[in-house]
Amino acid sequence: MATQLEPATQTDEDAFRAEVQQFLADNFPEELKGTNNALSGVDGPTNETPAQKKWREAMGARGWGTPTWPKEYGGGGLTKAQAKILEQEMGKAGAYNPIAGMGVMMFGPTLLEYGSEEQKKEHIPPITRGEIRWCQGYSEPNAGSDLANLQTFAEDKGDHYLVNGQKTWTSGGQWADKCFAIVRTDKSDKHKGISFMLIDMDSPGVEVRPITMISGTSPFCETFFTDVKVPKENLVGEEGQGWTIGKRLLQHERTNISGGGSLARLMGQSLGEIAKKYQPTGDDGELADAVLRDKIADFEIRWNSFLLTARRAVEESKAQGGVSEISSVLKKLGTKLSQERSELLIEIRGLQGLGWEGDGFRDSELEAVRGWLFGKATTIYGGSTEIQNNIIAKRVLGMLDHQ
Amino acid sequence: MAVLNEEQEMLRDMAREWAVNESPVTEFRKVRASGEPEAFNRDAYATMAEMGWAGVIIPEEHGGSDFGFMSAGLVVEELGKTLTASPLVMNTVAASAIVLGGSDEQKAKWLPKLASGEAIATIAVDEGATHDPSKIETSVSGGKLSGTKAFVHEAHGADLFVVAAKDGLYLVEKGDGVSLATRKLTDQRSHADVTFDGAAADKLANGGDSLLDDVLDRARVLTAAEMLGMAQQVFDDTLAYLKQRVQFNQVLASFQALQHRMADLFADLAQMRSAVEAGLQAVDGGFGVARAATIAKAEANRVMHTMANEGIQLHGGIGMTDEYDVGFYLKRARVLEQSFGSSSYLKDRFAKLSSY
Ligand SMILES: Cc1cc2nc3c(=O)[nH]c(=O)nc-3n(C[C@H](O)[C@H](O)[C@H](O)COP(=O)(O)OP(=O)(O)OC[C@H]3O[C@@H](n4cnc5c(N)ncnc54)[C@H](O)[C@@H]3O)c2cc1C
Numbered sequence: 001m002a003t004q005l006e007p008a009t010q011t012d013e014d015a016f017r018a019e020v021q022q023f024l025a026d027n028f029p030e031e032l033k034g035t036n037n038a039l040s041g042v043d044g045p046t047n048e049t050p051a052q053k054k055w056r057e058a059m060g061a062r063g064w065g066t067p068t069w070p071k072e073y074g075g076g077g078l079t080k081a082q083a084k085i086l087e088q089e090m091g092k093a094g095a096y097n098p099i100a101g102m103g104v105m106m107f108g109p110t111l112l113e114y115g116s117e118e119q120k121k122e123h124i125p126p127i128t129r130g131e132i133r134w135c136q137g138y139s140e141p142n143a144g145s146d147l148a149n150l151q152t153f154a155e156d157k158g159d160h161y162l163v164n165g166q167k168t169w170t171s172g173g174q175w176a177d178k179c180f181a182i183v184r185t186d187k188s189d190k191h192k193g194i195s196f197m198l199i200d201m202d203s204p205g206v207e208v209r210p211i212t213m214i215s216g217t218s219p220f221c222e223t224f225f226t227d228v229k230v231p232k233e234n235l236v237g238e239e240g241q242g243w244t245i246g247k248r249l250l251q252h253e254r255t256n257i258s259g260g261g262s263l264a265r266l267m268g269q270s271l272g273e274i275a276k277k278y279q280p281t282g283d284d285g286e287l288a289d290a291v292l293r294d295k296i297a298d299f300e301i302r303w304n305s306f307l308l309t310a311r312r313a314v315e316e317s318k319a320q321g322g323v324s325e326i327s328s329v330l331k332k333l334g335t336k337l338s339q340e341r342s343e344l345l346i347e348i349r350g351l352q353g354l355g356w357e358g359d360g361f362r363d364s365e366l367e368a369v370r371g372w373l374f375g376k377a378t379t380i381y382g383g384s385t386e387i388q389n390n391i392i393a394k395r396v397l398g399m400l401d402h403q
Numbered sequence: 404m405a406v407l408n409e410e411q412e413m414l415r416d417m418a419r420e421w422a423v424n425e426s427p428v429t430e431f432r433k434v435r436a437s438g439e440p441e442a443f444n445r446d447a448y449a450t451m452a453e454m455g456w457a458g459v460i461i462p463e464e465h466g467g468s469d470f471g472f473m474s475a476g477l478v479v480e481e482l483g484k485t486l487t488a489s490p491l492v493m494n495t496v497a498a499s500a501i502v503l504g505g506s507d508e509q510k511a512k513w514l515p516k517l518a519s520g521e522a523i524a525t526i527a528v529d530e531g532a533t534h535d536p537s538k539i540e541t542s543v544s545g546g547k548l549s550g551t552k553a554f555v556h557e558a559h560g561a562d563l564f565v566v567a568a569k570d571g572l573y574l575v576e577k578g579d580g581v582s583l584a585t586r587k588l589t590d591q592r593s594h595a596d597v598t599f600d601g602a603a604a605d606k607l608a609n610g611g612d613s614l615l616d617d618v619l620d621r622a623r624v625l626t627a628a629e630m631l632g633m634a635q636q637v638f639d640d641t642l643a644y645l646k647q648r649v650q651f652n653q654v655l656a657s658f659q660a661l662q663h664r665m666a667d668l669f670a671d672l673a674q675m676r677s678a679v680e681a682g683l684q685a686v687d688g689g690f691g692v693a694r695a696a697t698i699a700k701a702e703a704n705r706v707m708h709t710m711a712n713e714g715i716q717l718h719g720g721i722g723m724t725d726e727y728d729v730g731f732y733l734k735r736a737r738v739l740e741q742s743f744g745s746s747s748y749l750k751d752r753f754a755k756l757s758s759y
Pocket of ligand 1: 146170172382383384660661716718719
């Protein structure tokens with residue numbers, strides 16, 4: 001990096017920081033401090049309060065919920081450095097990013113790379129304003145890890161496709177406005193017969209059935225398509241390009257699951273500090289349970305080195321859109337660590353950390369239990385850990401594909 | 404697998420058959436759906452008692468069969484496989500406290516009822532969310548016991564509590580001065596904080612200084628036996644699933660990465676079984692109980708922990724659904740893992756018992 005540029009950059013950054021602070025002071029409702037209500041999240045239907053709506057609209061108008069996306073499609077048009085300042089200042093103000101969900105995490109960046117000009121103009125701005133929710137129509141009953149085995153078929157009908165088939169594990173399917181799906185347009189070639197298309201969830205012939213999860217909630221669905229008409233302009237890229245586009249989207253998904261953002265936030269809450277509230281300490285303030293203390297330290301050391309790895313991967317990444325096969329390493333590491341963290345929280349809290357509902361538990365304790373159970377999915381979805389290992393071994397390390 | 408005598412084989416086969424036919428996981432689902440804090444089926448428990456299972460460790464003169472802990476463990480293991488919700492484990496442990504520490508009168512009063520299922524007992528030891536029998540504040544004066552016990556298993560169905568106080572174990576009947584606050588845990592079974600406020604208490608005066616430890620060791624081995632059944636079932640279900648689920652035009656079982664995972668789990672399960680059976684046998688033999696029980700529960704904790712996680716992981720998305728059983732095993736596993744000794748507690752205890 002050219003050092004002589006730094007003073008100038010520094011001034012720019014200071015000016016930008018001041019701008020952000022002013023924006024937050026003007027727009028972030030005090031009552032939302034420390035809360036989180038990401039409308040486009042997949043976690044559930046959200047009834048926005050007026051304050052939440054105001055905050056989402058303010059962020060949406062600036063494009064700062066999607067800070068590095070191009071301005072012309074409603075993004076913030078910020079540099080990475082500016083985006084970092086924005087994040088820091090929001091953190092200080094206790095402000096959440098109200099623009100979230102699959103549109104932001106995976107679909108938007110993919111469409112920016114592969115979509116036509118018309119598609120970007122149509123679909124990206126509503127994402128940057130947090131106005132619509134997207135869901136992911138990838139998995140099918142017989143196409144999980146072997147995703148390319150998908151059978152949902154889109155028949156060419158001239159000006160539209162007629163889609164028939166079943167998707168499953170569709171997160172947020174019951175709340176989504178639209179679905180980005182990979183479907184088969186050609187039965188003669190497993191990979192080249194796949195196309196990437198956008199389906200309106202309120203089209204006739206779309207039916208969703210929520211599935212209850214071990215955590216007691218129903219955040220995902222079976223999704224059935226029966227003679228669903230999809231206009232030709234909803235095909236992204238070329239027919240047969242769906243596998244390439246679909247895989248790129250998965251790289252964004254993996255990078256997000258491994259989770260710079262949410263994991264880093266959790267990181268603020270040291271397990272050691274939590275443990276001191278639940279477990280006896282000696283006169284020196286150290287945890288009396290030496291075995292548990294060792295486990296926590298062991299975990300936190302690896303957690304720190306993971307965050308360093310995630311940061312280094314982002315900095316070193318030269319690939320388009322900032323993602324690459326290294327996302328497999330991050331996904332595998334980050335998800336395992338966050339599962340370990342949930343397990344350690346249980347050990348720290350004992351039976352108090354295993355509450356299901358009812359009296360005697362704090363909200364934070366109950367949320368941790370549901371989170372622990374839901375978290376078991378992170379090593380399964382977005383390509384399981386075993387599939388990431390296959391990708392690392394074969395694509396990154398060049399080991400032979402003998403299976 | 405331990406060498407069983409004829410009686411034990413019969414008992415195990417009977418338990419296996421009953422669990423599979425009369426108490427599959429769908430029965431546990433019914434219990435869960437009922438939402439009753441007691442969380443077990445009284446009729447099913449009556450049947451179990453009729454088959455003699457509530458009295459396996461109770462002397463014949465008091466209405467039991469006196470088959471011992473190894474035999475009790477066999478039954479508990481089979482019931483663990485189908486997640487049968489019942490107070491059998493806690494009742495057995497509580498009965499053992501009376502067998503070890505009770506007077507002739509106390510034995511005559513309670514053991515026949517506990518063996519026949521007419522009454523149900525449990526133990527109330529811990530006063531915090533983490534097992535630690537050295538931290539007991541409950542006290543007795545003038546025959547009245549006061550204190551609060553945390554997360555007492557099977558408290559709702561219990562007629563009798565074996566309560567640890569500072570100066571020993573006491574029998575306290577449900578009734579005046581005993582109140583329950585339900586604590587609903589992720590396993591959806593019966594747990595409650597039990598407050599004793601000047602409740603009439605009858606001391607278990609025999610059994611010596613080690614009575615509490617001896618009773619807890621019995622809780623550890625029987626809990627470990629339940630976990631053994633659960634781990635075995637998760638393993639069997641997972642193996643069957645991998646042999647049947649096709650991805651990439653082949654059964655998942657054909658992938659070497661998964662074959663090795665199952666081989667690791669198989670070896671772990673073998674260790675768990677040896678440790679649990681040795682713990683049960685040590686109780687029957689009356690020798691080296693503390694050490695064997697510590698190993699049994701520590702190994703049960705370790706293997707069950709991994710088994711439950713792997714069970715879900717290897718099932719993929721379907722393992723995350725409530726409709727599939729494997730999640731229930733995970734939830735019960737963690738509750739048992741934290742009961743009567745977490746891994747940290749047991750490692751520390753093992754080191755202390757080994758004088759280092
Ligand atoms: C909570 C949750 C949310 C989800 N959300 C969505 C969504 O929004 N949209 C969507 O399309 N999908 C979603 N999924 C589906 C998810 O992507 C699939 O579950 C995942 O790809 C695994 O597929 P499967 O469930 O069929 O498992 P399977 O592919 O049957 O795998 C079972 C086990 O075998 C292992 N395995 C499979 N193949 C190999 C191999 N070659 N080598 C070694 N091991 C192997 C797997 O790693 C796994 O452990 C979600 C899943 C969950 C649990």
